[in-house]
Amino acid sequence: MPSSTLIMGKPVTKLAKDLRRDTYAFLEKLTENDASPGLHIEPITNAKDPRVRTGRVTQQYRAVLFRLDGPSQPAYVFIGVWNHDDAIERAQKTVLKVNPVNGVSEVHVVDAAPAEPVPAIRPEQPPVAGTAPTPGSDAHPVLGYTTAELQDLGFDPLLAARAAAATSDDELLQLAADAVEWQGLALLDLSAGTPLPEVKAKLGLDLPPTAPTGQSADEQALRGFEHPAAKISYTFIEDNDELRRIIEEGTFGAWRVFLHPEQRAYAERSYRGAFRLTGGAGTGKTVVLVHRAAILANRSPAARLLLTTFTTNLAAELSRSLHQLDPEVAQAQSLGDPGVFVAGLDAVASSVIKTAGAEIGAARSAVLGNETGGVTKRTDRIAAWKDAIDAGGGNLPTSLRSVAFLDAEYGAVILPHRIVDLTGYLRVRRPGRGIRLSRGERTAVWHVVESYRLSARAAGSIDFAEAATIAAAHLDLDAAKGGSRPFNHVLIDEAQDLSPTHWQLSRALVDQGPDDLFIAEDTHQRIYGRRVTLKQFGIGVQGRSRRLALNYRTTAQNLRFALQVLAPGSFTDLEEETESSAGYRSARGGPDVTLRPTASISAELDAAAEQIRSWLKQAEADHQPPESIAVLVRDRLDRDRVVAGLAERGITIRSVDREAVPSGSPVTMTMHRAKGTEFLYVLLFGVSAASLPRGFTEYEYSDDEVADALLRERSLLYVAATRARDQLAVSWSRDASPLLPDCGTTA
């Protein structure tokens, strides 16, 4: 039984390895017995808050803490570890307050210098459009709230005054970055146009403070750390394992513990049916999904959950994250087992087919028109469509002799409608396909499809879209006979990439009902599939669709750059609404994006080598591993070129394909492979006119398809740019890609 309570602040850096070990030992001892002589817990002279203490972590380092008298035992609030002198100085300036408006406990660093005078511009009324600027100033305040309104929310008086007077978004961003975390987040929300009552509700500030009378100041402070807004930055430590993990993981592990109240709500709440969570890159959609999976699994251990996504790599990442979040959650190994089954949707389709055994025949017949056909391998779609065009495409017009067209027609029309003969194909409606087909053209297309199916049957092969459709058909047939569907809850990540047949399968995996489907998506990151709408697949999310807007991953500078890449595109989401990035923002600032135009590939490799060398030094100084540096490229050819070119320049960089990111050196991978990953330092290599966007000859059968392919290239660059947590660099040789924001000069 610990003899004192420990409250940990959110880590802001990662400590060096030895210091992590010593900090853990110090805190472990502190919770066991705060009077242990080795701890040297000492008050500080000239401290602004008499409850502040420092403690000896090592000869050189001290921890800064607050000591509070709890009802039954003392409590310590751990603020951080600094070099001896810095720790003393920090302790002198740090104060713990309970916010008088809302009861949230807050830790402030108060400068010794007298408070700066409140800025001259202090509008007590929101600025009215068209009014004259304040005399002596040619800039208007940008926030649109008065000092008094912000103070009513609980902002510090000085922050409220400065925010009300700020005349640029950059100024607001800086104020937010320096503020107590919940106040900074609220300020960012307000500056993005979120109405004040909504900001209050998101942070749990709409509830009146409920401190029971008779509580001491320390007890009120302890209670204030339990407020949802305080939990963004502080957590009560339950056991030593948790303590060790928080110290070990540093900022990288913050997602496990320090959820934003809004994220927590989406993870915990129950919904009457399917729910859709959207949000830009890095807003924590995956974090919510993984928390939700663990919460649902813990709530009903007998439940069968599916945590799924588009690719195998991402599914493996989800599985690792779930284990990292809660190693106790059972990850089911087979379909139908209780716990969380984590797999890509194609793997799920294979499992359904395998589990069905001989019973799959009826579904196969419903989808492909024949029951038989032992399946031993995957169809190589590109080669198979080419062969089918040769074999059955005699009457196919030249414009339709395209693998991309046939594959899309098959996956978006023929399979989802389970068409097994020409009559069915002649009758089917093809909305959204972007190209009209006459009766004769449909007949010609169908002959090619027949050839495709015939060859696959002879070869004993099946493609991914066929497998998903057959699996869905089987589950529907089984349910019609009274069988139960394999899952109680299905949670989908990166849903914007799913194909129509994936959606059919997703719908068939779970009965309609409360918490059936939880869908996380970002239309701006669609890099694989074509546009679809959920209602086509019987998935209704009306009134159950929400958006996350705060980017936790990357800096405001990187985000601005990435959003400029998207700006010229027009994006539609799964509910056919135009997707905008309004309000999407980052709470962190950092260096500007580095642009590196070069005159040749060789010069670009030189620049890459120089960039990586400098990042390696920085990573080492910050106790970050070399694999926190990534070079992202458009295709595998470029990836191999980067590995060889950098090796010639004395830098070892590891190429990443399907496997997990290895440790020990910087890594390179394609932008597609980088989906769902993140790195501290990212170089986008080869962003030149010659490679991005790449040629669209395969889509030239339809203007719509060409436009859509261009949109996906834009999204790909956006995905790549948003992988960077801290520093982003972009290089190209000769002409810059036209997808880059206005920086594309020729080298």
Ligand SMILES: Nc1ncnc2c1ncn2[C@@H]1O[C@H](COP(=O)(O)OP(=O)(O)OP(=O)(O)O)[C@@H](O)[C@H]1O
């Ligand atoms: N509440 C939080 N506190 C600290 N870090 C967080 C929080 N929420 C998310 N993060 C971090 O932000 C980063 C992005 O989170 P996540 O991958 O869930 O976002 P996403 O919306 O799924 O991104 P993408 O769409 O780009 O894959 C991760 O490093 C995650 O750990």
